Amino acid sequence: MKREELTRYLDNLLDAGRFRDYCPNGLQVEGRPEVRRLVAGVTASQALLDAAVARDADTILVHHGWFWRGEDGRVTGIRKARLQTLLRYDINLIAYHLPLDSHSEFGNNAQLARRLGWLADGRFGEQDVGWLGRLETPLTLAALTERVAVELQRAPLAIGDGERLVNRVGWCSGGAQGLFEEAIALGVDLYLSGEISEQTVHLARESGVAYLAAGHHASERYGVQALAQHLGQRFGLDCQFVDIDNPV
Incomplete structure (x- = not known):
């Protein structure tokens, strides 16, 4: 399916426009226009990005994305490495924070x-x-x-x-x-x-x-997992949940 079709569906399903949030909800980084294989996870960490690359995913769906209010906006160090991974492999990053809690x-x-x-x-x-x-x-x-x-x-x-x-x-x-x-x-x-x-x-x-x-x-493992499963069933997408271990 088309990226715009997926993001429009998710925005409406989760009523994303209703929330005053600490980060942008929806499409955060633009990648390939066609969505076929989606990797879901809790946080858009480097480990999750690498897992998506290894699975040849074109889209990543997370609860904790990027561009949080008040954080340093310079693209250096860890931020550069993360963004570079998405841009190099042309992967979409889609994130929903409070809408996915609620x-x-x-x-x-x-x-x-x-x-x-x-x-x-x-x-x-x-x-x-x-x-x-x-x-x-x-x-x-x-x-x-x-x-x-x-x-x-x-x-x-x-x-x-x-x-x-x-x-x-x-x-x-x-x-x-x-x-x-x-x-x-x-x-x-x-x-x-x-x-x-x-x-x-x-x-x-x-x-x-x-x-x-x-x-x-x-x-917070189960919301994005349930959402990815729903997308797979509704649209026939290849959706895989990857749980990156985190002790906190």
Whole structure:
């Protein structure tokens, strides 16, 4: 299919124009006009670019792309090497950040809920990126932590009483620890995100609301994977998800 057809479809599907984001969403680097083989991954790192080259991909689809607000815009060093790889092999780079966190079916938060068996029933936070819901069956924090570890293939950091019973939950993938205080006010028993800050520990201890830091990468593997699978089924594209290991 044509590159413009794919990007137009993704922009509409993910409602990309609705979001005030920290980076451009959609096509970030222009490559070949025809899309046949797509490699999907969490972050447009050099390792993912090399994997795309090895697979003779013409397009890369990621959650974490380039050109972040406030970063140094000079194309030198690592930035030069990354961009040079795409230009040398004429590969498209397509990235969706907040739109891929938020989407009700293919988003990171939707996919987390599906994997963990959580029943979503609300949104919160700026631009409604945070999700609210409940467990199918209440679990202790210790049991829930073990389930998250199995499903996400990474042991999360749990702050709270392991024997506390958890039913109401709030979550937002990636670096959304800043939504924790709002989740507390909304009456959750537990909040899950990818990262944790020093002050987050004190909020959890003093509020009695448990906090699970499940890993930024670990909590954001599944949105882009689900989206790539959808594109393959809908358009007959060769879509491959490549998971570049990241311990955080």
